[in-house]
Amino acid sequence: MMFASVIVSITASDVNKVFEYKIPEGLSDLIKVGHRVLVPFGPRQIQGYVVDIKDEVEYDAARIKPIIRALDIRPVLTPELIQLAGHLADHYIASYISVIETILPAALKSKSKKMLSLHSPGGEAELAWQGMNLPHEVEVKTLSASQLAALKPYITSGEVIEETVLTQHTKKKYARALKPTFAPRGDFGRAYKQLELLDFIEQHDEYVLLSEVLEHGYTSGTVNELVKKGYVRRTDVVVERDPYKSRVFEEDPPKELNSEQEYAYNEIIRAVEEDTAETFLLHGVTGSGKTEIYLQTIAHVLDKGRTALMLVPEIALTPQMVNRFKARFGDEVAVLHSGLSHGEKYDEWLKVRNGGAKVVVGARSSVFAPVENLGIIIIDEEHETTYKQQDRPMYHAAEVAKYRSRYYNCSVILGSATPSLESYARSERGVYTRIELNHRAVTRTLPETKIVDMSVEHRSGNISIVSDTLREAIEERIRLGEQTVLLLNRRGYANFQICQDCGHVPNCPNCDISLTYHKAQYSLLCHYCGYEDGVKRECDNCSSDEVTFRGTGTEKVEEILRDMFNTGIVRMDNDTTRRKGMHEKLLDKFEQEKVPILLGTQMIAKGLDYPNVTLVGVLNADTMLNIPDFRANEKTYQLLTQVAGRAGRHELSGEVIFQTYNPGHYAIDLAQGNDYRTFYEKEMAFRRLARYSPYYFHVLFTVSHETVQKCLEATTHIHQALVKSVTDKAIIVGPSPSPIERINNQYRFQILLKYKNEPNLLEVLHEINLHYNELYKKEKLSLKIDVDPKYIM
Template sequence: MIASVVLREAVPAIDRIFDYIVPDEMLSLIQVGQYIHVPFGRSNRSVVALVVNLSEQSVFGDDLKSIIDIMDPIPVLAPDQVTLLEAVRTRYACTYGDVIRLMVPAYVSDKKNPTRNTAVLIDEQKAIEVLNEGDLSSLPQIRVLELLLECKRSPVSEIMSALSVSVSPIHSLRDRGLIEIIRDKSVLTQLVDDSPKEENNESEKDSIDGEEAAHVPAEEQAEAIAQILGIDVDQIDCDVNLKDIWDESNELREANDKYSEFLLYGVTGSGKTEVYLQCAAEILRRGGSVLFLVPEIALTPQMIRWVSARFQEVPAVIHSRLTPKQRFEQWDSIRKGKTRIVIGARSAVFAPMKDLQLIIVDEEHDTSYKSETHPRYHARDVARMRAKLLCAKLVLGSATPAVETYYSAQMGFTKLLRLKDRVNQAHLPKVTIVDMRQELKRGNRSVISEALMAAMREELSHGRQVMLFLNKRGYSSFILCRSCGESIMCPHCSVSMTVHSPKGRRPVLICHYCMRTMKIPELCPQCQSPMQAKMGLGTQQLEEAVAKAFPGEKVLRMDQDTTAVKDAHATLLEAFRKHEASILIGTQMIAKGHDFPDVTVVGIISADMLIRASDFKAGERAFQLITQSSGRAGRGEAAGRVYIQTYQPDDDLIVCAASQNYDAFFKNEIEFRRRMHYPPFLAMGTMVISSENEEQGFSQAKEVKAFVERLVEAHQDNISVDVFGPGPAPIYRVRDRYRFFLNIKAKNKSTLARIFRALSENYSDTGLNIAMDIDPIW
């Protein structure tokens, strides 16, 4: 027997399938999807490989090497994932190794290592002094030191995972004598009991039915559930248990067990989650498994709570803030079939689930589903690939669907299901657009308008809660010299540095691109003037202003700075849910999906910051964030109020968002994109070429454009594209590298993938630094 394999650490030069002979003693053990060891190269060094196919003959002839051993008898990838591996590699022009690392935790091969590197804090007092004085030169170093002040010691791999940092800041702290790195024993704990359990499907079904009986869907919800599950809508009586209807429709159910895609489009608070849970209950009753995707890690605790309250089965959780060991434990539980419910952010789309029948992508419009690092996949697109491979059902839910998704529904490719009203007869919040120009004329220099301030006082006096949304972290946007007009720029990037003011410490300047930090100089670096001012507004400054205006109220802030450590999202949200604080301030983390019944006032502090970005999707993102933020108000018994503060009160986008009029927004947006030949009418891609030498970078960008044009000319019968550029990227210099953009439009994403694959193969050994992205988010 022949095993066709790909290497786990495949780089472009060896990114292909290799064949190996399966020894006789392994014939009964070998399976597709297993990790094995194979001899590779002239030295026959042992490397890890993944089995992607088994056959009787090899296309490479008879002179083949034999497999060394099987690492784990249980496959690390399910059969559909092996097929998905090739699909993702093809779509995103990456290697097999890139995709394997997305699908299989690194801990799988590391878990047998008896020791590990552990970072230990040496001198707590010295660490506090260094932080207070702002003496560290990078934000990752600050984050690592803050974490070690809390826990005193932690495995290096877990610090890297929890803070999303490389090993470099850890080594820098060691070199400064603030921490030491030692070797200690690594102990793998088991998440669940490995001993076999007796199956009791009847009792399991009874528990699901018993929980489900308490939840009766509204009419619109029942119709959506019926459409998703393939049940005749006329059979549903909204006043009876859905179990009665499902048990009568086995024949119809079997006829509809094929891939189907639905857009569940409902206003904020319309009960989309209830539809998810009802559909999940039936899929579990059929013996299948369910995947819940949420856009933000911050939303996983809420979804876990809802799912755990409905079903007795404990869900598995997958997201990037888990430590390597935690991630392995969750992943291992899933692949062994110990849980049929998985909840997670973007990376959970690759979970090795058995009999996956339903994939739910909540807030499907959210840009957080798009990976910012190579390979730059979109979880919604991967979910669609996987659902098609499995003939599963895909449900995309949103109150503000992505323009491409809604257009697909309009064209009939996606089944549109609408929830037009809020549940429990709740009403959408009353929205007031506040003209901040008039506030200035009245002498109000505060960041909070008089109307919003009055509403906050009134609702807080009744024991209710307030959320304030500002999509800018930090204290101030930048430092401006009032004498020469210069701002303090990052020495390594072409952006101004942002002022951050940690509690109890001196304010510092931070570059949000290279993470460099520096002390705020007393004099302007350009003209030596002391006339420097903090300009712009960030969440830290807003928190300070609110705390001053409401000294008796507890204020929480939720942004990237306050959620850098493990479990910070859940801790902050749970504190707000328990009324330990009455005011929550945050960036887009708080704008979507959260359900706080006692929030009756929402303030959108600076809507203008959202609508004036430089790419064609800026208007869509602004509409979504304003609408989603507004939707957090009035979800309980009390009516909600929303205040949108803007200097452009007549802007069509703000007017549409204030009324939650998605149809009007979509009509304008789709016509604009039709005229400009933007998605969904054509596919869009970006190539970013970067170099430490400015002239060399521009020359390389022109060379790449010429290569694409030659490729198109050679295949003009099959490829039709337009290439624009090269030009400087919006952020021209990052980490001392000059960046040049090439934008490309093509008929579809497959065409872009073919071009990007050709580019990757042509320039893999040239040293050219090029990043390619389909459906980029600028």
């Protein structure tokens, strides 16, 4: 007798453990580690995942229930991914099942329904069944209370069977096809079209899609005649949902590397050949040719018979990156990101799992792609906070990548023009191997950067968001037929509505934040909970009609730019890119139609590479400086340096203009000179003094509840538990209200733990988490434990 250790699909903390089940004799050869199975659990039947198989258990085998059935032919999880799930659940204080369900595509999450059917015909059960005029199978929830009561005796006696049926969110896609029978041909007479169509179908030995036949101009009537005569039969076939099926990618041969690129490539290939889990920090200025190094490294890895994983931080980056990878590697590339439909993502995932793709390109969750025999993992723009998941399980893609690299003995490349301080500090200590690319590829020079002091502009009488310097530069680009990229990291039309008589600002009723005015919808929106209110002509507080709007978002700036320059503008922010495929459509429009201005939030700040962009303007370089987070300076430097790198990447030289009210701030000043090293040293001095990362590790505890009192009680309790459990070298900051104290009617309090080495910390965190999991059931008090947080907000 064999037994399976199963993790069941329930997120409750009291079942966050392995359960043992018998493997029935008929399934012993079928069920493997990684299979989904249907198991009895109390009165229910639910889905679970096999994480181990053994030939003996510690309990009485007679009391162990058997697995009902397997839900897959092939396992959905590899042994490596099961091992990874256990590690992440432990490290990030998450339930095992939540990590497993994060690893797998949403399409594999099953929905269940209770079904009733007659076990055998004849007898009173069948009479009762027929008397209710029920079909062969009926879903329990469709029956009335009286019908259920009438059937209950027969369910108890076993004459009516009750079973749980699981259905996936997304299944394989089928299409109608035509298959030739190759029957001996008779006389077609004058039916020339039928004969022509039969020749066309028989050219395809297996099948031809009906849609393809109709696209070639044949009619359903002609098809029906061939089916009637027995020359063709209809069938349903599985088709792959390929989001890039209609796209043509021109072949892109490898480019010649310059001396810096050649050195970087050779260093990485050395590690690839030695099969070592070495982590490289590829620190290269914008436009230094990091992507070409990635491509040629992957080509080498593929030649060795291994696979590759390439992560990019945002969906807006994906279109251009996909183009380059598809042009270089063709159908060997699978793309995984949240912009795909469930079906498309499921089919791409299947393609990877079945070995049809050797290269995976995608955003954060792609780090869990079921690729085996990994030869290289690349994380582009490694400094980006989007690699950190903000919901449970709160993993960081770079940490997952490094774990997978150790399993496969393959290298990891972390690439960035502005590395995170943590990564650069590790390279300073020799934990990572740092490679510098100090020059742009093909002898291009970095763009000239100017800083405009907006307080001086205002004193001189220019109250517009566009300085005279930037306006003149844009006008010159329009005259020359060149393109401009403008960054404003704030969407909407205006920041808030205000009464000029009493100063009242409409706030979100659910959150401690003002509502943002969106002109297109003529509404006030909360960007945290989604609350929407109409714009009012009178003040809610004093009934004055002297209400106006203050602050500026991308929607308003678009209007200002159209009035100022009377030219075409493409705007990219969360409002314009909400619908599927809009990122790519907007960027294609900007490139193909040579639209003079691309205006957007930080989604346009990195990865974009257009030969005609010669001017970059940052309308408010101070936006990120004002966030209440110790990484504010670092995020400002990174954003400014990254967006500046969009200018002058090809034949034409570039210019960059930063508009700011803080021209003397070192993050802005050093971004102007692209001086990362000096910025690193200044920022590290601040971090050392304030005892923040990378000098200390962090854990952020955030408690939320509908009352302030409960939040304060809980955070006080957590503070006391930490004081008892950690050493006196650790620093506990708080309890204190979160920077935004209330979101979606939940008050939020937090504690920040800073530490260097706490051997028992994981055990303490799991105990605290378990305690508050129980409290959540009773009092709806929620605790979020974020290990190595990227935001302290």
